[in-house]
Amino acid sequence: MAINLDWKTGFEIELMAPAGASRRDLAERVATRVGGTVRRFFHPQSEPSAVEGRPVFENLTPGFRVEDGQGRWVASFVDDLTLQGDLDRERPPAEGWRRIVADDGRLLRLVERHCDPDAVGDGSLVPLAALFGTEIVRHPSGMVRVADDRGRSVAIDAPLPGERERPCEIVTAPIAVDHAGALAVLLADARALDFFVPVESATHVHFDAGPLCSPAAVAALVAMWTRHGAGLKRLVGSNARCVRLGDWPDDLAVLTRSARFAAMDWPAARRALAEIKGLAKYCDLNLVNLINARVDKHTVEVRVLPGTLEADEIVAAAALFEGLLGWCRDADGGEPVPGTLVELLIQAPMDQTARTLWLDRLRQENTAIASAPGPYSPSTTLSGDKT
Template sequence: MTATPCPRPWKKGFEIELLAPPGRSRKDLADTIAARIGGTVRVCFYPQSEPSLVPDLPVFETLVLGFEILDPAGERVALCVDDLTLRADLNRNAPARPGWYRVLSDDARLLALVERHCDPQAPLEQVLQPLADLFGTRVELTEGGMSKAVDHLARSIAMLAPIPGERERPCELITAPFADDPGPALAALLADARALGFTVPVEAAVHVHYDAAPLRSARTLSRLVTFLARHGSQLRNLVGTNPHCVRLGPVADTLVDLVGSEAFLAADWDDARAMLIAAKPTKYADFNLLNLAHELPGKTTFEARIFPGSMAVEDILRNARLMEAVLVWAVGDDCLPDDADLMASLALSPADRTVWASRTVQA
């Protein structure tokens, strides 16, 4: 396989972390967007993971409630979901709101069964029953509104728990991918959020997913990873990465060594991708290669995670264009620039170049 020719503009989607005011929720934003476009809202499960304090269990796999906004033709416009990293602005002692919960398990494969077979809008005590049916058991109800599905030996399969601490307020607004100018649609989405009193949380970030089809070659990926390893810190300084963000980190040395090896550079894409998977790239870094490595259906993307939280459309788009220029460089033939020549090496508009040059001088 070879890389697909570079698109212009690059197809991309946005994940914008927001916070509802007290008394409102991400469902309110989904309902507002749907009403504006004449669409509908579908309640769904959305997978998340969080660190675990249990020995030998690094993460808990979790499903949270999401709200998918569909246009009149049934196409997804956006998705409003929780982000478990957003904590600082919340009242952790607030009780759970009725109907708000999450589903936990120590195995993501079991949660995939929950997504496929369970109804997030069923009465809480019945949500997990279709999963229990697969094991020939009944859901067990416990104190505090919790329930769990178990197997025939009473071993826990998954647990449903009300979610306190104002967890209905965080909202990661995930857009559908844009093939053309995303500006008008982003402006409308964020205007809806602003009208409801949504704000930017303390730990907020904006993540941008770029179509990875043009990156599907060992040579291109090697150039991209080498560039990001060399200039990642400078890019963070330019965009002003939020110091309160978690789950970030530089390009791993193992990846840099891999993409620079003769074996990788000589490999076709299938073999290069296998090498990349074996190197175990993590989602939780400044630049996420996991979706590209696994070529996830519908989400074969390269994700840039360094951008600070914002509700200013032009700032979001300017940051996205900066990373897009890096990707354009990666599919080209120019030599790796040094720090002083970084801006000159990237295909930027005069207006963008002026902004980034000013920030370079300030830094």
């Protein structure tokens, strides 16, 4: 029996192209299937920097947006810098694949606005240099540098390192109905081209944040995940090799369980949440888009799901979290979090097929751990408490 989702959701599915292929190949296959087009764009990312005084480098890498014949966004196909283990870093850069690097994201937003992602060769930064009244400087290594009129570096355009054209994060448009069908055809296209699940892969689900815009819902979400997050990560099989996951700062729980927070209206609660230091995107559950109320991405993002090429697995996991978020949405601010995962899954407003599936998996996990030697017991497994 099919599992149905009621929440509008978007999905990010991390895959890897086979050697010799690229994410553009998948974008073109999808565009052909839907009778649409592929548009190349600058995809922003950040990565840690080893340069003193520069904690991150901001990147723009080639992304490919597919629209159908009516101009509606279907999905985008972008790089993900966390996917490394399946690549041969000694391979030379692929022809025509370049990235733009700066130490200030505001400069790259100028690049996005004024430069052409389809520029041939190494000339993409010419318009940026013109903004600063200078000329691009080419180096024998293949890099192109833009500096301001005082010689200070603005941005660098360089060949994309070996095989970085292969990582492919499929970013779907928001899906309101037939989630399984929409994902199934995308993943069938990926399998047809021999795309596979990389070793660091994860699947992210973005839930429309509108129903969770209340202090009571956010407080319930923080309390629920604080109590049961570790157990839920075990239940869904989070990938231990996935990076950019982690806990929220402790101040979040302190704030959301306070009487002061409960008495706030939503605008005041958003401002209080935004003041918490260390609350970032790279947590198990990403609340940053909820707090910032971005028009283009007003979501709560679940980041703990493992990578997969199976649409049914993704939808089943999304249904689990749809139920959990529904429990948070319906919380009145005084209802305690159920003490065990079994109780939580029973109480959550969830597709019944999904509920049965996850309760069965939870009981199987509990049986396996209870029968294994060690200091575990059924009560600790079902509670989901952190250990």
